[in-house]
Amino acid sequence: MTDYMRKIIYLRKWEQGTQVPGAGYIRLERKKDFLSLSLRVDGDISKGSMVYGVYPVDDGWERLELGKFLQTSCGWDTKIRLTCLPERECGDGIAGIYTGTAEQYWAGQEAGAQLSFEDFFEPELQAAEMYPFEDDEMQWCRQIRPEDLMYLSAPCWRMGNNSFLLQGYYSYRHLLYAGDGARCYIGVPGQYHRREQYLARRFGFPRFKATKKKRVTIGDFGYWLQDVGGDGDDQR
Numbered sequence: 001m002t003d004y005m006r007k008i009i010y011l012r013k014w015e016q017g018t019q020v021p022g023a024g025y026i027r028l029e030r031k032k033d034f035l036s037l038s039l040r041v042d043g044d045i046s047k048g049s050m051v052y053g054v055y056p057v058d059d060g061w062e063r064l065e066l067g068k069f070l071q072t073s074c075g076w077d078t079k080i081r082l083t084c085l086p087e088r089e090c091g092d093g094i095a096g097i098y099t100g101t102a103e104q105y106w107a108g109q110e111a112g113a114q115l116s117f118e119d120f121f122e123p124e125l126q127a128a129e130m131y132p133f134e135d136d137e138m139q140w141c142r143q144i145r146p147e148d149l150m151y152l153s154a155p156c157w158r159m160g161n162n163s164f165l166l167q168g169y170y171s172y173r174h175l176l177y178a179g180d181g182a183r184c185y186i187g188v189p190g191q192y193h194r195r196e197q198y199l200a201r202r203f204g205f206p207r208f209k210a211t212k213k214k215r216v217t218i219g220d221f222g223y224w225l226q227d228v229g230g231d232g233d234d235q236r
Contacts, residue, residue: 005030009097011041011108017118024106026051026097033082035091037066039099040075041106050147051078054096054115063120064090065146066097067160084163086170132176132223134213138185141178145169149186152177155228156186164188164203168224176223184230187223192216200224 006029013022024041039051053064064085069076082088095115098107102121109115130143146169149156159165168188169175176187190196192208200206205224210216 003032005092007094007110009094009108009110011097011106013041013104013106014117015104022106025108028091028094030082030091035080035082035085036077037069037080038075038077039069051076051097051099052120053091053094054098054109054113054120055090055093056095061096061115062090064094068150080161081163084161084166086166132211133209134211137180137209138178139181141176143174144177145175148175148177152186153184153228153230159186159226162203164199164205164224178225179230184228185225186228187225189221189223192218192220192222194218196224 006027008025008027011024011026013020013024022042024039026040027038029036029038037051051066051069053066054061055064056062066080067078069078080091082091085091095113096107096109096117098105098117098120100106102118105117105121107115107117129141131138131141133141144152146160146166149159165175165186165188168190172189174189176185176189178185178187186205187209188200188205190200192210197208200208205226207225207227208216208222209225210220210222212220212222216222
């Protein structure tokens, strides 16, 4: 991998599966350890919309959450540290981009990619109920995804680029939102190991709560928790 990469993917607007007037592009530029993305369209996109990249894997295509872009005077921009990606090389491999919903979205792809973007949209679901613990410390728990963080309390908004949180999500395909009646918490799934404990504390998740009601030992599964305030009754 060289220290520099630059590509442009041109976008079109779609409504109800039909292309409508509207054009734009996204510029991807990697310099050493960062991937910068600049999104420009000649219409408007919903404020806070999640933007996804699509890159090839052995058995087809995988989507990648690129985050919510910040609006600027010219369009929308974001910058990602490569260590926040599931694989460092997948940033260079992005061959398609889309944002929006199945009813209305912007999308584009490199020549020869042959992507069907409708296949990547998921039904809008409420956060799934779940309770992974054997004790009753938490009054409620919900299974969430990184894109759900924007709907939670303000301390959660900044977590979208937390590399420890994203690594846990990519490994187990969910995060935890929970409350004990007094405080609310974001939980990153993982196993109890010394190195993971070090990383969890470094990235703001100092407490490990195992799913089993017993003394914690090396290798136990559970959640690394960050206190995000609130009154513990926020079950949105």
